[in-house]
């Protein structure tokens with residue numbers, strides 16, 4: 007191993023690398039491109055994955071949302087095109103019938119209203135909710151608190167608004183908590199301000215008021231607009247969705263095959279699609295990256311082989327002067343390893359620079375395509391190590407070819 | 421120094437084989453200056469390559485410095501070449517991307533001499549062949565005679581026991597030929613064994629012993645007038 011730290015070894019390698027500029031360039035480009043692609047693709051994949059994670063981040067991912075539309079099949083004496091509403095009775099029935107499957111269930115009502123604060127006002131969504139909503143879609147509060155059970159029981163006239171609404175309706179730096187907002191001519195006490203969620207949101211800029219308050223103020227009675235259901239761990243979310251819909255169809259006298267009567271979004275399935283897409287993308291990334299890498303390494307081997315043939319005479323001379331086969335082989339293998347290593351490092355550096363560039367161009371802001379596109383250091387180290395090992399293995403072939411012939415045959419070569 | 425008994429060598433050519441050396445007996449003592457002559461294809465180079473451990477013989481015995489050469493692996497052969505032998509070729513065989521000085525220093529690299537010392541010794545030998553001023557030139561910037569002198573310096577730098585030269589003057593004009601032969605004689609005067617292949621009678625005449633080969637057999641082996649001077 008001493009030869010590794012011998013300046014002469016490197017002097018020899020430097021000499022031969024400088025001599026064979028084209029070979030050096032092609033080799034470096036081959037491997038550089040391979041590892042560069044791997045780094046950039048993996049980083050981009052990670053960035054997109056991070057983005058998806060952010061989008062779904064605030065949601066319990068095994069959730070189903072259900073609302074009503076209008077029937078598309080006549081059933082039990084009803085015409086098609088009938089409109090109907092979900093009710094709190096449905097909620098109770100679902101809760102008891104699916105007590106094993108359902109972890110959380112949030113009945114919800116919503117409307118649009120002008121909201122007035124002193125001399126400022128704006129039109130926003132107003133949503134009647136239970137505290138459980140916070141468990142299904144996490145609200146990140148910057149001031150105060152979210153609705154609680156007391157608010158529900160006491161029909162409290164309180165509200166929680168979004169960061170954007172706070173900015174619209176309040177002066178800069180004004181304390182929001184305890185102030186009053188007028189919604190539909192009724193004063194609500196502000197109890198919380200939540201941060202804008204970066205991910206998907208079904209509410210937009212909503213003012214949340216207690217479900218019971220909403221019920222009374224907007225005279226909704228038993229009816230609800232839609233519901234969010236979160237399943238227990240390990241429940242087949244698609245099966246649950248189907249079962250829930252069937253139960254609801256039965257309750258509302260809707261034909262079991264009616265496709266339009268109920269609208270639903272299964273977040274679990276949507277995420278599954280995205281996850282599948284991500285897995286596919288990652289697979290593709292690895293495939294492309296590794297294929298390129300291997301191609302690069304083979305290019306090195308091939309080029310080394312060619313140059314060894316070109317250098318047969320030189321190797322013959324060296325052997326006549328007393329070079330042992332080991333020293334010849336060592337030099338060729340070391341050349342190969344050196345080239346792959348340098349090229350690999352350059353590839354990683356360029357890849358990292360490109361990722362950095364991507365990050366600063368599209369990696370921030372609310373509409374970011376990628377978030378924090380990074381590559382795992384261990385992954386890169388493994389790729390790098392594989393590369394070096396492959397590089398030395400492939401270097402062995404020409405090294406072997408260089409010493410298999412008798413020195414005189416090498417010398418006779420023109 | 422070199423002792424050869426009933427040496428045979430054939431080259432396989434397709435299914436047949438070409439019998440090139442047909443029983444050579446030759447004894448060269450330390451400090452001799454021997455030339456080999458013979459028509460083209462008579463087996464001169466073949467003999468020299470076997471002596472130089474660049475090739476292997478088929479039959480017979482070869483003792484180098486008293487040691488029987490048999491079933492030598494490449495590593496041992498390389499070490500022996502580095503230690504005992506210096507080569508001078510007709511086509512110089514310098515490494516094109518190395519300077520004259522680096523070329524001369526190369527055998528010392530394989531001997532394991534540190535770089536600084538190596539370059540110092542190499543410079544001394546370049547001085548000896550009067551090419552000190554050309555030390556940092558690449559081979560393609562040198563004339564044929566200069567190249568051959570660099571090659572001789574390279575052959576000498578490890579202080580070998582035997583210098584083997586295959587037509588060292590074959591590519592040179594008469595003035596440079598004399599130049600090179602003077603150098604070889606100086607080396608021999610210092611006690612090194614020198615073994616030269618040549619086609620030219622004038623060159624052979626400057627050595628101390630002439631061995632003539634014909635069809636793979638030694639047909640004559642005579643001392644020259646030069647040998648009496650010693």
Ligand SMILES: Nc1ncnc2c1ncn2[C@@H]1O[C@H](COP(=O)(O)OP(=O)(O)OP(=O)(O)O)[C@@H](O)[C@H]1O
Pocket residue numbers: 431432433438440458459460461462463464465466467
């Ligand atoms: N590697 C080889 N394979 C087959 N035949 C060979 C090989 N090397 C030499 N020969 C043959 O062996 C014979 C002797 O060759 P050698 O090179 O020893 O001759 P030489 O005396 O040096 O001739 P020259 O004066 O032309 O250099 C020739 O007929 C040559 O064709």
Ligand SMILES: [Mg+2]
Pocket residue numbers: 464465466586
């Ligand atoms: Mg010859």
